[in-house]
Amino acid sequence: MLNKYVIGIDVGGTHTRIGQISASGEVLKNQMLKTADYGNAATFLEHLIGVIKTMISDDMEGFLGIGMGAPSVNEQNQTITYAANLNWDGSLDIIQALSQAFLVPVKLTNDANLLVLAHQHFDDTLLSDFFVVTLGTGVGAGICCNGSLLKGKEGFAGELGHVIVNERGRACSCGRQGCLECYVSANGIIRTVISLIAQFNSYKGSLLDIPMADLNAKMITELALSGDEIAKRALTLTGQMLGQALANMVALFNPQLIYLAGGVTHAGELLLAPTRQFFHQHLLNVYPDIITIEKSKFDDHEGAILGASVLIWQLNEG
Ligand SMILES: [Zn+2]
Numbered sequence: 001m002l003n004k005y006v007i008g009i010d011v012g013g014t015h016t017r018i019g020q021i022s023a024s025g026e027v028l029k030n031q032m033l034k035t036a037d038y039g040n041a042a043t044f045l046e047h048l049i050g051v052i053k054t055m056i057s058d059d060m061e062g063f064l065g066i067g068m069g070a071p072s073v074n075e076q077n078q079t080i081t082y083a084a085n086l087n088w089d090g091s092l093d094i095i096q097a098l099s100q101a102f103l104v105p106v107k108l109t110n111d112a113n114l115l116v117l118a119h120q121h122f123d124d125t126l127l128s129d130f131f132v133v134t135l136g137t138g139v140g141a142g143i144c145c146n147g148s149l150l151k152g153k154e155g156f157a158g159e160l161g162h163v164i165v166n167e168r169g170r171a172c173s174c175g176r177q178g179c180l181e182c183y184v185s186a187n188g189i190i191r192t193v194i195s196l197i198a199q200f201n202s203y204k205g206s207l208l209d210i211p212m213a214d215l216n217a218k219m220i221t222e223l224a225l226s227g228d229e230i231a232k233r234a235l236t237l238t239g240q241m242l243g244q245a246l247a248n249m250v251a252l253f254n255p256q257l258i259y260l261a262g263g264v265t266h267a268g269e270l271l272l273a274p275t276r277q278f279f280h281q282h283l284l285n286v287y288p289d290i291i292t293i294e295k296s297k298f299d300d301h302e303g304a305i306l307g308a309s310v311l312i313w314q315l316n317e318g
Contacts, residue, residue, distance in 0.1 A: 008309035019305035067311035075155025107311035114307030116142035135264035243278025
C-alpha cells in the first residue's frame with residue numbers, strides 16, 4: 001500500500017523545523033536545524049535539502065510535496081521578501097531550489113498562517129471564523145474568515161503585533177512607537193517587568209537578583225506562579241493589553257473563537273484570566289458573550305509543521 005506524505009517546514013529566525021507528515025496529521029519523523037548557524041542562504045539550503053533527503057529515504061512514490069512557512073513571505077511572488085531575522089538576501093528562490101532538487105510541488109506561506117491551516121485541516125471543530133494569535137518573540141495573527149485564510153494583497157494581513165496601541169509608547173523593532181508587540185510579546189513582558197521594578201522601589205523580591213539581560217518570559221511566569229508581585233502584575237497588564245486588542249479585532253472580523261499560541265501562553269491562567277476579563281469588558285455589545293479565548297491545541301512547533309503540510313494536502317483535495 002502506498003502511504004502518502006508531505007514534508008512540512010517551519011523556517012524561524014532561531015530554528016528551522018522539518019517534519020514528515022502523514023495524511024492524518026501524524027508527525028512521522030522530525031528534525032531541527034539551527035537557522036542562525038548558517039551564514040548564508042546557499043549553505044542553509046544545502047543542509048535543508050540534505051535533511052529532506054534522509055527523511056524521505058527512497059520513498060519518492062508517496063512524497064506529495066513540500067509545504068513551508070517563513071517570516072515575511074510575499075504570497076503573491078512566493079518569495080521571502082525581507083526577514084530581519086534571517087541572513088537571506090532577496091535573490092534566493094527557495095521554491096525553485098527545492099522543486100528542482102525533489103521534482104515535487106513546493107508551496108510557501110507566512111508563518112503566522114501555519115496554525116490557522118493546522119486548525120482548518122486537522123481540527124475536528126471545523127470553524128468557519130476564528131483567529132490564531134501567536135505570542136512569542138513576535139506577535140502575529142492568522143485569520144480565518146468565511147472559511148478562508150485571510151491573506152491580503154501581498155500576504156501580509158494579520159500583522160496584529162504592529163498595530164499601534166500607544167503612539168508615545170515603547171520603541172518597536174519596526175521603527176515606530178507603541179506597537180502591541182512591544183507590550184505582549186515575550187520581550188514586551190520583560191520590558192513591563194523592568195518598568196515595574198523602577199516604579200516600585202519598595203519591591204524586595206527575587207527579580208532583583210536576576211541580571212536584567214538574563215531575564216526571560218519563562219522566568220517571569222515561574223516567579224508569578226510562586227507569588228512574586230511584580231511578575232504577577234506584569235502578566236496581568238499584558239493580559240489587559242491583549243484582551244483589549246482582541247476585542248478590537250472582533251469588531252473587524254466577527255469570529256466564533258480566538259486561539260492563543262506561542263511561548264507566552266505557557267503562563268496559562270495568569271495571562272488568560274485578565275485577557276478574558278478585559279476582552280469581555282471591551283467587546284462591542286452587538287457580539288455574543290460566547291466568543292471564547294482558548295489556548296490552541298497544537299503545540300507551537302508541531303502545529304507549525306502540520307500547518308505547512310496543509311499547503312500540499314490542499315492541492316490534493318477534490
Ligand atoms: Zn512595530
